[in-house]
Amino acid sequence: xxxxxxxxxxxxxxxxxxxxxxxxxxxxxxxxxxxxxxxxxxxxxxxxxxxxxxxxxxxxxxxxxxxxxxxxxxxxxxxxxxxxxxxxxxxxxxxxxxxxxxxxxxxxxxxxxxxxxxxxxxxxxxxxxxxxxxxxxxxxxxxxxxxxxxxxxxxxxxxxxxxxxxxxxxxxxxxxxxxxxxxxxxxxxxxxxxxxxxxxxxxxxxxxxxxxxxxxxxxxxxxxxxxxxxxxxxxxxxxxxxxxxxxxxxxxxxxxxxxxxxxxxxxxxxxxxxxxxxxxxxxxxxxxxxxxxxxxxx
Amino acid sequence: xxxxxxxxxxxxxxxxxxxxxxxxxxxxxxxxxxxxxxxxxxxxxxxxxxxxxxxxxxxxxxxxxxxxxxxxxxxxxxxxxxxxxxxxxxxxxxxxxxxxxxxxxxxxxxxxxxxxxxxxxxxxxxxxxxxxxxxxxxxxxxxxxxxxxxxxxxxxxxxxxxxxxxxxxxxxxxxxxxxxxxxxxxxxxxxxxxxxxxxxxxxxxxxxxxxxxxxxxxxxxxxxxxxxxxxxxxxxxxxxxxxxxxxxxxxxxxxxxxxxxxxxxxxxxxxxxxxxxxxxxxxxxxxxxxxxxxxxxx
Numbered sequence: 003x004x005x006x007x008x009x010x011x012x013x014x015x016x017x018x019x020x021x022x023x024x025x026x027x028x029x030x031x032x033x034x035x036x037x038x039x040x041x042x043x044x045x046x047x048x049x050x051x052x053x054x055x056x057x058x059x060x061x062x063x064x065x066x067x068x069x070x071x072x073x074x075x076x077x078x079x080x081x082x083x084x085x086x087x088x089x090x091x092x093x094x095x096x097x098x099x100x101x102x103x104x105x106x107x108x109x110x111x112x113x114x115x116x117x118x119x120x121x122x123x124x125x126x127x128x129x130x131x132x133x134x135x136x137x138x139x140x141x142x143x144x145x146x147x148x149x150x151x152x153x154x155x156x157x158x159x160x161x162x163x164x165x166x167x168x169x170x171x172x173x174x175x176x177x178x179x180x181x182x183x184x185x186x187x188x189x190x191x192x193x194x195x196x197x198x199x200x201x202x203x204x205x206x207x208x209x210x211x212x213x214x215x216x217x218x219x220x221x222x223x224x225x226x227x228x229x230x231x232x233x234x235x236x237x238x239x240x241x242x243x244x245x246x247x248x249x250x251x252x253x254x255x256x257x258x259x260x261x262x263x264x265x266x267x268x269x270x271x272x273x274x275x276x277x278x279x280x281x282x283x284x285x286x287x288x289x290x291x292x293x294x295x296x297x298x299x300x
Numbered sequence: 301x302x303x304x305x306x307x308x309x310x311x312x313x314x315x316x317x318x319x320x321x322x323x324x325x326x327x328x329x330x331x332x333x334x335x336x337x338x339x340x341x342x343x344x345x346x347x348x349x350x351x352x353x354x355x356x357x358x359x360x361x362x363x364x365x366x367x368x369x370x371x372x373x374x375x376x377x378x379x380x381x382x383x384x385x386x387x388x389x390x391x392x393x394x395x396x397x398x399x400x401x402x403x404x405x406x407x408x409x410x411x412x413x414x415x416x417x418x419x420x421x422x423x424x425x426x427x428x429x430x431x432x433x434x435x436x437x438x439x440x441x442x443x444x445x446x447x448x449x450x451x452x453x454x455x456x457x458x459x460x461x462x463x464x465x466x467x468x469x470x471x472x473x474x475x476x477x478x479x480x481x482x483x484x485x486x487x488x489x490x491x492x493x494x495x496x497x498x499x500x501x502x503x504x505x506x507x508x509x510x511x512x513x514x515x516x517x518x519x520x521x522x523x524x525x526x527x528x529x530x531x532x533x534x535x536x537x538x539x540x541x542x543x544x545x546x547x548x549x550x551x552x553x554x555x556x557x558x559x560x561x562x563x564x565x566x567x568x569x570x571x572x573x574x575x576x577x578x579x580x581x582x583x584x585x586x587x588x589x590x591x592x593x594x595x596x597x598x
Binding site: 028030031032034035036039082083086089091092109110111112114115117118119121122123125126128129130131136137138140141142144145148149151152153157158159160161162164165166169185 | 326328329330332333334337380381384387389390407408409410412413415416417419420421423424426427428429434435436438439440442443446447449450451455456457458459460462463464467483
């Protein structure tokens with residue numbers, strides 16, 4: 003096991019325990035929506051986004067418990083987006099990480115409500131005083147996450163993605179796909195990293211460095227995801243592969259070809275590492291994450 | 301026009317103008333989700349919840365612009381819940397206020413995203429410094445709204461409502477329906493009123509008085525809603541009537557009968573007025589709201 007794999011596993015364990023506590027079961031008929039929220043959140047996953055929050059926070063001397071709660075709030079947002087994405091009206095997926103998707107396990111109405119409840123819970127956690135004693139910091143964390151998750155970010159990116167079906171294929175070029183991914187998946191990665199700097203009340207230059215790192219790393223992540231869809235093995239990847247091509251969907255790989263896509267991902271990973279030049283060895287796991295993005299098999 | 305009707309209309313005009321500004325259209329493919337968010341929010345409605353925020357805030361000397369932004373954030377939450385409620389997997393409604401519902405005007409995927417985007421935007425607005433110069437007040441407003449809108453509140457109530465289909469009808473009694481409504485619709489009314497006290501940094505006793513008023517008033521509102529579904533005229537009410545009975549749904553009216561339900565609504569309205577005993581004439585419009593609840597025709 004590499005240092006990164008060990009650190010990721012150790013962090014995921016803490017994240018899972020904290021998510022379990024933040025999403026405590028309740029009695030009564032409303033217990034079912036909590037159960038679905040737990041199902042949508044606690045079925046595993048690499049917990050990459052909370053790991054990034056913890057690592058970035060570590061650069062700025064932030065106590066781990068604070069970063070952990072921010073990471074859990076972010077993971078709730080990520081999880082709600084997957085629950086809604088899997089719905090029949092969206093991607094219509096039956097499986098997620100080898101298990102029935104939330105609406106298959108429960109039902110569509112419960113899955114819609116579970117996603118809605120997870121989003122609300124994320125902001126409730128962020129506004130609470132376990133996250134930071136300075137309420138201005140908590141407000142900044144709430145506002146930044148709301149922007150990253152909402153129409154100016156993830157939700158906007160999902161809309162751009164849906165609209166691609168109605169676009170002249172000739173207009174779906176690299177700049178278009180890049181912007182789509184920066185909104186749809188990139189903005190939450192940026193949030194993960196900048197949240198560490200916000201928690202540390204770090205100067206603007208640090209916030210910009212974290213965002214620049216996350217932008218390059220997130221795009222490398224996405225290109226690697228497209229490569230896995232073409233080249234990956236379904237059992238290893240843990241979800242269906244070949245879906246983009248089957249759907250006739252334009253991706254970095256369909257537009258650039260496999261070789262060029264791989265070169266671009268490598269280039270972006272090194273560029274991400276370069277954004278961390280001002281930081282010492284405490285940024286080594288962030289450097290490793292960027293490089294891992296382009297070598298991962300799942 | 302009564303004083304209340306005039307005040308409601310004047311307030312709705314300000315709310316609509318501010319919502320229009322807070323949900324500014326954007327270019328690009330993601331513009332479609334903003335368009336759907338605007339459609340789900342700006343198609344009219346009484347703007348009762350923002351009115352309550354403004355009136356409650358007025359008791360505690362809060363500048364109107366601050367209360368207006370909190371009222372708009374709350375209205376975005378209310379609007380997102382209607383957009384998601386109308387979806388085929390939920391209530392499957394084609395019309396809302398005489399217009400096609402969001403998923404009929406756009407499509408299901410866009411309506412899901414529009415609801416998600418509205419929820420995020422509400423918290424973004426609340427965390428911003430137009431709402432209050434003291435960030436602790438903003439954090440309190442975010443945390444309280446997240447709780448009222450999420451699984452411990454509205455979302456939980458929607459779940460309890462969905463579960464009623466699977467319940468032994470004999471267990472759906474007045475305490476069950478009361479709790480269901482306190483979660484599903486009551487918690488946002490409570491938030492509307494307590495937000496005024498939070499904005500005014502008022503003592504705990506005032507916060508409790510606002511919640512007690514809202515609890516009685518909200519329940520009166522709900523019983524009146526059930527009565528309108530039985531007795532109302534579709535054109536006046538502005539939505540389908542007789543739906544509860546057609547669906548075999550237990551309501552205050554089906555359990556208590558029309559006469560008893562009306563008496564209970566009247567009793568609650570007067571009880572709500574009683575909760576305002578400590579306040580002077582500045583609370584007269586809140587008193588009028590409670591009484592209007594049980595006389596309204598739409």
